[in-house]
Amino acid sequence: MSVRYAVLGLISQKPRHGYETRMAFENLVGGDETWEVKPAQIYTTLDRLEEAGLVERSSDLGEGEEPSRRVYKITPLGEEALQEWFSGGVVPGHQRDEFFIKLIIGLVSGRANPERLIQTQRSLLFQEMHAATTQRDEYDPHTEMAQILLLDKSIMHLEADLRWLDMIEMRLETIKGQPLPEPQIRRRGRPRKGDKGSTYPPPDPLSDCETG
């Protein structure tokens, strides 16, 4: 959801049109390689924000030959939503890890060599780390500290992931000896006649009345 709030926040800074909002977002995250947002996504987001009454649209006639553009500005309701966003923390998403899934599937299915998977992943992480380091060195600390900090974050995480790979590697034998628990399969569909939960035969509607 953070693109939504980023857009709202950028509009709170000053009224902006769609294209400008998208460019401002790109500058914020350090280029579309880091976090690509398609124009359509920005316009959809703006439409939704407008529907929810968080921003309002006005027309800008454009200067000279320029066509008119829709300019968005934040509403009091939007300000409230923004404050609510600021009031909470952000839960980082480290649990959904595709490499982890790949490794475990490779291991339990016997179709991949886990040592090789780790090695391939390690090599990729190193390359990513160096790409980030190179990119960070190209930023000017006097004017672009925000972008540098974002890259620092990514380098720190990549280094942590590398350490994590070391840990997995050291414990690989242990994981190999621990088969994944198989899910308990329950019968699907309607319970059989007479089984617990079965509605057949239907309860006798008169049985309640017998005592009465």
Place this chain on the structure above:
Amino acid sequence: MSIITTQNLTKIFGSGTTAVTALDHVNLSVNTGEFVAIMGPSGCGKSTLLHLIGGLDRPSNGKVIIEGTSIAEMDDDRLTELRRRRIGFVFQFFNLIPVLNAVENAALPVTLDGVKPAEAQKKAAEWLTRFGLSDRLASRPDQLSGGQQQRVAIARALAAEPSLILADEPTGNLDTRSGDEIASLMRDVAKKYGRTVIMVTHDPRVAAYADRIIFLKDGKVIDETILERKNTSNADVVSRKIKEIGD
């Protein structure tokens, strides 16, 4: 005696028209106990060289020979063994685990490798003491300065007693003074404790602590400078060289 030799080491990424030659027939030899810095502009291949030496990547051509054995002849198991027991890595950030104290952090890799915690921690404490942290053994990372955290990370790399330390911009995230301390410590690791240290850095001040600086550009070794001894004027010499080489 050389611990590492590379022979015509070449690494090409991609293929066909998009192929990029990251390393181009690099021949070098590093002696046991030597402290070598690798410098050069972005994309010169210095990181690739470090990866190949560390067995993290396979060369397209040529060889890396560590302690007499070619890495290419090692299977995945031997390579893993090499990385775990004979090479220690130091990065630019420290990645210490926040809930563990200095000794526990430094001992962790050895503990995970199956050594009893008490024994691993004894080893880790020895290294931390050598690095002037004897009174900070029980401190958690948030109670340590950046320079101290990096010293813990170096102790962690050494706890398994590897013969080779590969350091990747180890001062990248430190202020100048802490950077000097770490550079000096890396020198001690080689000179006092007999490990071989190969360090990638972009900082001439830091490189000036090394025995030898290898300059790479466009995947080739274009210059080598042997520094007689560590002194402050080295940094100026190195800076001038870097300027000559240019980006």
